[in-house]
Amino acid sequence: MIQRSYTYRLYPSNAQSVVLTEMLGAFCDLYNAALPQRIEAYRRQHKTLGYFDQSSELKAVRAVDERLAGFSYSAAQQVLRRLDKAFAAFFRRLKTKAKAGFPRFQAKHRFDSAAFRVGDGLTIRKSKRLGITGVPGEIKVKWHRDLPASAKLGAAVLSRSAGKWFVCFQVTVPDGDVQQRDGASVGIDVGLSSLIATSDGETVATPPWTTHAAKKQRRLQRALARCKRGSKRRLKAKQRLARHSAHTANQRRDVLHKLSRSLVERYAVIALEDLDVDRLARSMLAKAVHNAAWGQLRRFLAYKAASAGTRVEAVDPRGTSQTCPACGAGVAKTLAERTHTCPCGCVMDRDVAAATVILQRAQAMGPGTGLRSSSQRVAA
Ligand SMILES: [Zn+2]
Structure with a gap:
């Protein structure tokens, strides 16, 4: 089974988007009420509340909270699950001694999504529009591509991003x-x-627009920083920055979808480095990782390959950029050196040389192929 996600833009009417915003607000309040309940329970009785403790009280909470009661029960449960996950992640980080941020209260303008079960609280109506419990009428969906016919629909996430609504x-x-x-x-x-x-x-x-987009991003961030907190101007600046970020993310996603599609169509085996993108992004290579574009490309490659019969191999990343693909010798290079030049006579682009070493490693561990075939190809 392959897990995939399909995102569609929603076009709610003004009245509907007001109610959707209210719904996220109600869920945000629930989250912010459930968080101190856990803290208090621990402080007073040294009792750790879990998801089931809290969800068993949900019925009682809805009985007194009219606003919350109007929206989907299971979506409200998902809010408590989300808090549960936040705590689980916190305790996991404590164990591994990573920087353990305690689950925080959420601001309404940042509480941007709600999870549903399809068929429960969120349904696709006969009209091909979306029905959401508590939201009047049916919401228009732009079905820019079909859901796979054999698909089993499980969860759906409603989200808000830079003033636009989506369902995934x-x-x-x-x-x-x-x-x-x-x-x-x-x-x-x-x-x-x-x-x-x-x-x-x-x-x-x-893509040439990335430099321009990064510059604009910094400009908008500076503009935002200059605005007084809580001012209308600041809100406007914030919206401009959010719109720009969303636009850049869309452009990047588009480029990476096309690139991964083309690679998967042309090759039966794709070898890449088994990189810890998080670690890479924090290092001085941050710029080269293109704002997490690499991690996204890997994800796209992985799922596209799975349905196209292409194999993706992750290889040991150590020293790939410091090894000669022709003779296997170590050739040290600084980040500034663009060309791989080996005493054995092999001269090639630095990144192409590294890519070749990556392929060789995949072939060395792959079925029936050795290093030889590819080094011959390199020499040719
Ligand atoms: Zn060499």
Whole structure:
């Protein structure tokens, strides 16, 4: 089974979007009421409240909270689950001694989503519009692509982003009929100056708008910082920044969808580094990781490959950029050096060399293939 998600833009009427906003507000209040309940229970009785303790009280809470009672019961349960997850993550971080941020109160303008079960609180009506418990009428959906016919609809997340509304369906698709296909293999590496480089010598340039978008982002952030807290001007500046961020994220997603689609169509095996993107993003390589674009590309590749019969191999990332793909010798380079130059005579683009090493590692551990075939290809 493959888990996939399908996101669609919603076009609620003005009246509907007012109610949707009220609904998120009610869920936010519930979250903020359930949080201190846990803290108090622990402080007074050293009792750790769990999800079931809190959800068993939900009925009583809804009996006195008219506003909350008007919205989906199961969606309200999901709010308590969300808090439960926040605590679970906090305790997990405590154990691993990572920086353990305690679950926080949520601000209404940041509480941007609610989770539903499809068919319970959120339904797709015959009219192909969306029905949401507590929201009048049916909400218009832009079905820009069909949900897979064989799909089993599980959860759906309603969300608000920069003033727009979306619904995201979590879909389980059977993968029984996908077979591993034959074809070429490729290694890909995050480029330093390019988005990615492949072992076939292809480099995909970072789209030119990224620099411009980053500059604009900084400008909008500075503008926001200059505004007085709580002022109308600040709210406007905040909205401008949010709209810009959402727009950039869309552009990036579009580029990465196309790139991953093209790679999956052309290759039967795709080798990449098994990288800890979080760690990478915090290091000095942050710029080169293109604001998490790499992690997103990997996710896109993984799910597209799964349904196309392409194999994605993750290899040991150690020293890939410091190894010669032709002779295997270590060739130290600083981040500034753009070219791989080895005493053995191998000269190539730094990122392409690394991509080739990645492919070789995948082939060394893959079925029936050795290093030789690819080093011959490199020498040719
Ligand atoms: Zn060499």
